[in-house]
Amino acid sequence: MSETGVNLRGVRQHNRALLLTHILRAGGLSRVELAERTGLTQQAVSKIVPELVALGLLDEERQPASGVGKPRTLLRIRAHARHAIGARLDRDEFHVLRTDLTGAVEASIGGPLPLGFTPEQAVTAIADATRQLAVGAEGVLGLGVGAVGPLDHDAGIVRGATNMPGWHDIPLRDLLAERTGLPVTLDKNTNTAAFARNWPHADNTATAVVLVGTGIGVGLLIDGRLYRGPRTNAGEFGHTTLAFDGPRCGCGRRGCVEVLHNTAADTETAAGLLGIGLADLVQVLDLERIVLAGRAVRAAPEVYRDTVLARLGELLPLPRWQRIEVEVDGLGEKIVSRGAAAEVLSKFFVDPR
Amino acid sequence: MSETGVNLRGVRQHNRALLLTHILRAGGLSRVELAERTGLTQQAVSKIVPELVALGLLDEERQPASGVGKPRTLLRIRAHARHAIGARLDRDEFHVLRTDLTGAVEASIGGPLPLGFTPEQAVTAIADATRQLAVGAEGVLGLGVGAVGPLDHDAGIVRGATNMPGWHDIPLRDLLAERTGLPVTLDKNTNTAAFARNWPHADNTATAVVLVGTGIGVGLLIDGRLYRGPRTNAGEFGHTTLAFDGPRCGCGRRGCVEVLHNTAADTETAAGLLGIGLADLVQVLDLERIVLAGRAVRAAPEVYRDTVLARLGELLPLPRWQRIEVEVDGLGEKIVSRGAAAEVLSKFFVDPR
DNA sequence: CCAATTAAACAACAGTGTTGCCAAATTATC
DNA sequence: GATAATTTGGCAACACTGTTGTTTAATTGG
Numbered sequence: 001m002s003e004t005g006v007n008l009r010g011v012r013q014h015n016r017a018l019l020l021t022h023i024l025r026a027g028g029l030s031r032v033e034l035a036e037r038t039g040l041t042q043q044a045v046s047k048i049v050p051e052l053v054a055l056g057l058l059d060e061e062r063q064p065a066s067g068v069g070k071p072r073t074l075l076r077i078r079a080h081a082r083h084a085i086g087a088r089l090d091r092d093e094f095h096v097l098r099t100d101l102t103g104a105v106e107a108s109i110g111g112p113l114p115l116g117f118t119p120e121q122a123v124t125a126i127a128d129a130t131r132q133l134a135v136g137a138e139g140v141l142g143l144g145v146g147a148v149g150p151l152d153h154d155a156g157i158v159r160g161a162t163n164m165p166g167w168h169d170i171p172l173r174d175l176l177a178e179r180t181g182l183p184v185t186l187d188k189n190t191n192t193a194a195f196a197r198n199w200p201h202a203d204n205t206a207t208a209v210v211l212v213g214t215g216i217g218v219g220l221l222i223d224g225r226l227y228r229g230p231r232t233n234a235g236e237f238g239h240t241t242l243a244f245d246g247p248r249c250g251c252g253r254r255g256c257v258e259v260l261h262n263t264a265a266d267t268e269t270a271a272g273l274l275g276i277g278l279a280d281l282v283q284v285l286d287l288e289r290i291v292l293a294g295r296a297v298r299a300a301p302e303v304y305r306d307t308v309l310a311r312l313g314e315l316l317p318l319p320r321w322q323r324i325e326v327e328v329d330g331l332g333e334k335i336v337s338r339g340a341a342a343e344v345l346s347k348f349f350v351d352p353r
Numbered sequence: 354m355s356e357t358g359v360n361l362r363g364v365r366q367h368n369r370a371l372l373l374t375h376i377l378r379a380g381g382l383s384r385v386e387l388a389e390r391t392g393l394t395q396q397a398v399s400k401i402v403p404e405l406v407a408l409g410l411l412d413e414e415r416q417p418a419s420g421v422g423k424p425r426t427l428l429r430i431r432a433h434a435r436h437a438i439g440a441r442l443d444r445d446e447f448h449v450l451r452t453d454l455t456g457a458v459e460a461s462i463g464g465p466l467p468l469g470f471t472p473e474q475a476v477t478a479i480a481d482a483t484r485q486l487a488v489g490a491e492g493v494l495g496l497g498v499g500a501v502g503p504l505d506h507d508a509g510i511v512r513g514a515t516n517m518p519g520w521h522d523i524p525l526r527d528l529l530a531e532r533t534g535l536p537v538t539l540d541k542n543t544n545t546a547a548f549a550r551n552w553p554h555a556d557n558t559a560t561a562v563v564l565v566g567t568g569i570g571v572g573l574l575i576d577g578r579l580y581r582g583p584r585t586n587a588g589e590f591g592h593t594t595l596a597f598d599g600p601r602c603g604c605g606r607r608g609c610v611e612v613l614h615n616t617a618a619d620t621e622t623a624a625g626l627l628g629i630g631l632a633d634l635v636q637v638l639d640l641e642r643i644v645l646a647g648r649a650v651r652a653a654p655e656v657y658r659d660t661v662l663a664r665l666g667e668l669l670p671l672p673r674w675q676r677i678e679v680e681v682d683g684l685g686e687k688i689v690s691r692g693a694a695a696e697v698l699s700k701f702f703v704d705p706r
Numbered sequence: 707c708c709a710a711t712t713a714a715a716c717a718a719c720a721g722t723g724t725t726g727c728c729a730a731a732t733t734a735t736c
Numbered sequence: 737g738a739t740a741a742t743t744t745g746g747c748a749a750c751a752c753t754g755t756t757g758t759t760t761a762a763t764t765g766g
Contacts, residue, residue: 005393006367007754008722011359015723018358031745040358044723046745070731070744206583218637222580229639230559233675236636241668242597243608244629253668255596276597283589284571284634286582315594315606322586360723361753368754385713397754399714422712423762 015040016048017350020057023075024102024200024349028061030072049075056081057101057352077102082139082348085182086341087126088189089147091164091214094122096129097334098137099341101348103200105334107133119158119170127179134182141348142183143176144340146192148215153232156186185343187228189336190235193293194219195226196331196339199346205288208281209329210237211336212274212294212304216258222285240277270296271304275311282316282324293329301328368393369401370703373410376428377455377553377702381414383425402428409434410454410705430455435492435701438535439694440479441542442500444517444567447475449482450687451490452694454701456553458687460486472511472523480532487535494701495536496529497693499545502570506585509539538696540581542689543588546646547572548579549684549692552699558641561634562682563590564689565627565647565657569611575638593630623649624657628664635669635677646682654681 015038022037023029031049035042052058061074079100088095088110095110109129113121126145134140150159156173173186187195194209198221207221216238220227228234238258239251246255247263257277264270278290290308297304309326316322329335368391375390376382384402388395405411414427432453441448441463448463462482466474479498487493503512509526526539540548547562551574560574569591573580581587591611592604599608600616610630617623631643643661650657662679669675682688 005371005391005397005754006359006364007393007397008361008364008720009754011361011364011722011753015358032743038358040360041724042745043725043747044358044360047723065732068733068742070742072744204583222575227575227638230557230641231639231675234637234639236639239636240633241595241629244595244626251670273597276594280593280633281637283592284587284637285580286584286587286589288583317604322584358723361751362723364722364753383713394755395714396716396756400754418763420712421710421764423714425713 012048013351015044016051017352019045019048020052020077020352021200021349023058024077025202028074028076030063030074032072034075052352055352079104080138082141082345083134083137084141084341084344084348085130085133085143086192086337086339086344087130087143087145088192088336088340089122089126089145090189091148094125094129095333095337096126096133097337097341098133099338099345101345103338103342103345105338106137108334108337109133116165118166119172119175123172123175123179126176130180130182140182142185142344143180144185144187144192144342144344145172145176146187146189146336146340147172149188149190149217150233150236151186151188153185153187153191153228156184158186183344185340185347187340187343188217188219188232188235190217190219191226191228191232192219192337192339192343193329193335194221194339195342195346196335197221197291197329198224198226199339199342200349206286207289207291208237208278208285208287209291209293210274210278210297212261212292212296216261216274218281220285237277237281240280242273242276267300267303268307271300271307272311274304275308276315278308279312279315282312286322287324289325289327291327291329293331293335295333297328298332304328365401366704368397369404370705372398372401373405373430373705374553374702376411377430378555381427381429383416383427385425387428405705408705432457433491435494435698436487436490437494437694437697437701438483438486438496439545439690439692439697440483440496440498441545441689441693442475442479442498443542444501447478447482448686448690449479449486450690450694451486452691452698454698456691456695456698458691458694459490461687461690462486469518471519472525472528476525476528476532479529483533483535493535495538495697496533497538497540497545497695497697498525498529499540499542499689499693500525501568502541502543503586503589504539504541506538506540506544506581509537511539536697538693538700540693540696541570541572541585541588543570543572544579544581544585545572545690545692545696546682546688547574547692548695548699549688550574550644550682551577551579552692552695553702559639560642560644561590561631561638561640562644562646563627563631563650565614565645565649569614569627571634573638590630590634593633595626595629620653620656621660624653624660625664627657628661629668631661632665632668635665635675639675640677642678642680644680644682646684646688648686650681651685657681 063071065071082101097108158170160168173184177184204224209219218235218237239256243255249256249259260273261270416424418424435454450461511523513521526537530537557577562572571588571590592609596608602609602612613626614623
């Protein structure tokens with residue numbers, strides 16, 4: 001239960017956002033279908049729709065008749081009414097893209113960053129690309145950034161990634177907001193990657209999106225939404241202990257998933273070790289799906305998928321009440337930046353006025 | 354965002370439940386304070402309160418004047434308007450208690466169960482105790498049961514605990530409902546234990562309640578509520594791998610927390626191994642608090658608390674953005690049954706009509 | 707006793723979704 | 737081609753919600 005009282009304005013805002021989201025997810029719906037899906041009456045829907053049309057967010061589209069009676073009028077999101085920018089900041093490169101209001105990618109810019117780049121260099125690269133992408137696009141809602149953690153999502157501060165000297169408590173969100181003039185959202189790359197999988201097509205499948213790059217992290221989709229944790233540092237999976245008397249890791253501990261994975265003799269062994277760690281995660285969170293992504297996975301997708309699946313099969317009791325899907329993400333290198341843009345869009349959909 | 358539309362009935366129900374919950378948590382509130390805390394106007398509160406009084410759920414209590422102006426009228430929950438029964442079913446004993454509407458424990462009954470007891474024996478023991486406890490208590494809302502997992506909370510079925518032959522897919526919820534005539538809720542003991550910590554005084558601190566008995570499990574309090582997982586099997590923490598080439602565990606895997614803990618040379622070593630596993634959990638879920646409970650912890654509370662805390666201190670980077678509290682639960686052996694009763698009560702508070 | 711102050715209720719109101727009814731658009735049938 | 741049947745979508749009246757403005761009740765301080 002939410003902690004605050006609900007008034008009538010809140011009801012209308014909720015239902016307005018609800019209709020918009022349903023139309024987006026379905027790619028287009030009639031008033032009748034909206035009423036069916038939301039549980040509202042057709043009349044309630046008919047009172048809210050004109051508001052959204054007046055805001056320029058919906059297009060009405062007459063449908064050819066397909067049966068008896070007046071044909072339904074399709075309502076679609078006006079995709080070009082608004083836009084969002086999403087960025088990925090990695091240890092050696094960056095990537096920025098623009099989406100329309102539905103989250104479809106329209107254009108992108110990316111490139112390498114010099115070894116040991118400074119915050120200033122990163123801000124310049126992302127801000128320049130943002131400016132280029134924003135040209136001619138009306139209604140740019142904001143800039144979302146997915147960066148390597150740990151970082152503070154709420155405060156918009158990069159705490160300092162390992163192997164990136166000079167990056168300690170950098171207020172990246174505010175720096176970028178100042179340079180671009182846009183509202184900026186900062187989040188861990190694992191979180192934006194998970195968000196990309198969950199927006200706009202949210203389902204309630206408990207999912208871990210595993211990003212395997214220089215580090216290993218997970219984005220957690222729980223109860224139909226992204227779980228960031230109270231200090232927005234959830235998903236630090238790379239330093240889970242698999243062998244408490246194993247080799248030293250860069251984090252100071254022993255036998256972490258990350259050090260075992262990165263020093264493994266071959267890809268299959270590496271993927272198998274990852275699978276052991278994931279089995280623990282599945283059991284603790286009752287996960288239903290593992291999505292593998294990141295550079296290392298893209299280099300050998302089948303090996304990762306098959307090996308992880310096989311290892312989970314060995315380690316989990318796996319009766320009918322504990323099934324697990326393993327898949328390789330299909331968004332490729334865009335997953336992080338696309339998800340960052342999606343975070344911007346999702347805020348708009350909550351209150352489009 | 355919820356997936357369904359909100360209508361006016363829903364608004365009133367939400368606000369009604371909200372007022373009741375605030376009064377419960379504070380132990381008593383005036384209309385003015387309710388308005389402040391909920392964000393509703395005083396008038397809205399004044400329209401809802403008489404409903405709750407008419408339902409017999411609130412008492413009005415004139416307050417002595419403490420300053421200028423008309424003194425506030427205190428509103429309290431009528432503790433004896435309703436009651437709940439909570440039960441714990443363990444591998445060798447059971448425990449049943451009765452609470453009033455505020456969750457205060459009024460009476461309890463418990464005792465041993467024979468080695469390898471059958472479902473029938475368990476049902477009889479719990480149903481008999483329930484009958485005794487319900488005598489004279491008006492408005493018994495239901496029976497909550499906390500049992501060893503794995504089980505299916507939604508279907509009310511015990512899947513079959515290790516070391517308990519004859520317990521395979523037992524519809525314990527329905528069996529108890531038939532025998533007692535009460536609505537029954539079945540949940541894992543770790544979940545009801547966590548629930549006991551979170552109701553009625555919910556806070557948003559991300560917490561794991563660790564139950565250390567013959568097995569080891571956790572109840573997860575995330576975003577202010579209990580996380581059960583999609584198949585209600587979250588919290589299977591005992592079989593997390595700490596040493597993937599370690600000794601065999603009863604679950605078929607190697608080097609689980611549980612087997613290492615249970616075969617450790619002494620309590621301190623055992624607690625230290627538990628601490629390693631908990632460090633992983635803290636990092637993945639960004640936990641802020643660990644609550645230790647269960648028979649083993651009650652036998653040596655200081656050892657567990659200090660050892661786990663020390664181990665977390667070693668293993669976590671622990672800058673200011675990753676603090677962790679470790680405490681031993683104070684509810685003792687009642688934690689599981691008290692939480693089971695709380696689950697019953699919490700449902701009533703959501704819709705008290 | 708009276709003014710000031712605070713709590714709570716009363717009355718009128720604006721906004722919400724719902725119900726009942728009707729016009730418009732199309733297909734199926736005669 | 738005319739007519740009935742069916743479905744969509746809008747209009748009007750309605751019941752219910754929380755809000756605003758005002759009044760009444762209860763208490764303190766002078």
